[in-house]
Each structure stands twice: as structure tokens, then as C-alpha cells.
Amino acid sequence: MDNCRATRPSVDEATSEDQDKALAVVQRLLKERGIRSRCHHTISLGMFASRTDELTWPNRPVRSWLDRHPPELAVIGPQGGHDVTVTMGSRSGSYLVSLPSTPDPQIVRSEHPEKVVALTDRQERAPGKGGRSDPRRTAGAREPVSTETPRGNGxxxxxxxxxxxxxxxxxxxxxxxxxxxxxxxxxxxxxxxxxxxxxxxxxxxxxxxxxxxxxxxxxxxxxxxxxxxxxx
Structure with a gap:
């Protein structure tokens, strides 16, 4: 996560794991398309010693707290930057796709991770972005396959x-x-x-x-x- 970005509210461990699994599906689909990404996990950890006048450090009892924050999937662009970020909605459970071309995140239902990949791929290939070429259209690669096949033989x-x-x-x-x-x-x-x-x-x-x-x-x-x- 970028230091300049505000830390999102904390979540419990079970929610963090569920969101991580959902983002892992998108990450696998991005990898298949030749798009690199990195999942960021953030925790806040604090420790402090109780104020006990009769005890001196290191004999003072130490207290601690730990907060987990929602994971973020950062898509790595051709120039190495993170233009696209994918997170999960805390209440809806939908994917939230943050694009530099739109002020608000694009909402994609969790059962359609392939649509997150489509949004990301479109952003990476946008004119002026120095986007990657389609690996399926490079020399020696096959042309896109028709999604239908003849039904004559079942x-x-x-x-x-x-x-x-x-x-x-x-x-x-x-x-x-x-x-x-x-x-x-x-x-x-x-x-x-x-x-x-x-x-x-x-x-x-x-x-x-x-x-x-x-x-x-x-x-x-x-x-x-x-x-x-x-x-x-």
C-alpha cells in the first residue's frame, strides 16, 4: 500500500481471509493474461508499557494491539507503476476497481472476477499509457479462437x-x-x-x-x- 494513501478501516481475520481468497481468483486470471499484480496485506501493531510507578522498565507489564486492514491487489503496469487497484467492498462483498480514468471505483459483483480482468486489461491497453501489446496477437501466437464450435457431431x-x-x-x-x-x-x-x-x-x-x-x-x-x- 502507498504511504500517501489513507489506511482503510480494520477488519477481522475471517473477513480478511475471505477477501484475500476473492482477490486471489482475480490474480490468477490476470496472470493467465500476462498481467502482473501484487497483493498487499497491511497490519497495525502497537505496544505500550503500563504506567506503574513502583516498577521500572523492563519490569513494567506490556500491552499490545493488532489491527488487520483489507488486502489490496495492485496491478503492475508496463512502466512498473500501480495504476489499477482492486479491493473488496466491506458490506457488499463486491470488487471495487480503482482506475485513474474514473473518480469513483467501478463496482463488480464478486461472482464475476473476469469482468475485473476485462476492466484492468482495457486500462492497460489505453492509448497513451504505454500499454502492453496483446500476447495473443504477437508473432507466432494464435489468433483469438471462436467461442462456438460446430454442433454437427455433438x-x-x-x-x-x-x-x-x-x-x-x-x-x-x-x-x-x-x-x-x-x-x-x-x-x-x-x-x-x-x-x-x-x-x-x-x-x-x-x-x-x-x-x-x-x-x-x-x-x-x-x-x-x-x-x-x-x-x-
Missing amino acids: AVTLADLRTRHGRAWIVSDAIGGGWYAVRRVMVSAHGSAHGLSDVRCGATLGELARNLEAETRLESQIWMRAPSQRAS
Whole structure:
């Protein structure tokens, strides 16, 4: 966080962790687009000795306090500056995207982190910003892929995938070719230990669809194997 920027109100540990997870989804999507970012975590720590006349330092009892502040995701521009900052709304839980071109933050619902990436990408490519070129349009890179594929042989379309898995996954085309999906909510340690993944890829939409179906089946199996708790 920049020193010149006012410190945001403190939050509890659980809220800080939830916001950090939401920002981590945006950070993974930015990385896939070739955009660098850094998540800043700020705490305020204070210590003071009680005023006890009969005791001298270091025998005085010491008290302390610690405040956690909401995390910030700072997008690193081509020149190394932080033009775009992403935070989470304390009440709404929505993404707040601060852009230099607008006086107020852009509000994006938490279930659409891909829209945060779109706003950031548009800002980075704005004329006069010295923005980065699109890696998918550089020499040797593939041209953008159509989001639809022929249906004659039962081929899968991007719309099919988003309809079937869109509530749990963010599906997009990858820079180097193929497709990928990122979970909207990261898996728990228990799920990860049983083989669940946060990111699945596929050379084609059909392959990605099969991988996501495999994740769905595995999730069902994990829930079926979970020990039931007896009512007390």
C-alpha cells in the first residue's frame, strides 16, 4: 500500500481471509493474461508499557494491539507503476476497481472476477499509457479462437460450458492456445488432499468439458465418502 494513501478501516481475520481468497481468483486470471499484480496485506501493531510507578522498565507489564486492514491487489503496469487497484467492498462483498480514468471505483459483483480482468486489461491497453501489446496477437501466437464450435457431431460450445459449470468455474481461452477454467472458490485442504483442482485445462472445449465433468464426479464421491455425524 502507498504511504500517501489513507489506511482503510480494520477488519477481522475471517473477513480478511475471505477477501484475500476473492482477490486471489482475480490474480490468477490476470496472470493467465500476462498481467502482473501484487497483493498487499497491511497490519497495525502497537505496544505500550503500563504506567506503574513502583516498577521500572523492563519490569513494567506490556500491552499490545493488532489491527488487520483489507488486502489490496495492485496491478503492475508496463512502466512498473500501480495504476489499477482492486479491493473488496466491506458490506457488499463486491470488487471495487480503482482506475485513474474514473473518480469513483467501478463496482463488480464478486461472482464475476473476469469482468475485473476485462476492466484492468482495457486500462492497460489505453492509448497513451504505454500499454502492453496483446500476447495473443504477437508473432507466432494464435489468433483469438471462436467461442462456438460446430454442433454437427455433438461438439461442445463455450456457451454450453458456462451454462453447465459457470456457477463454480470461470471458463476462458488461454493465451498460448487451448482453454482453461478457474474455480470461483478455491478448494479446501480436504478437497485438495482428495484430488480436487483449482484450475483445469484442455486443448479443446471438449477436453475441458470432460475434465470439468471429472471434477464434478470427484466432488460427488468425496461428499458420499464423508463420514456422517451422529445427532447428539
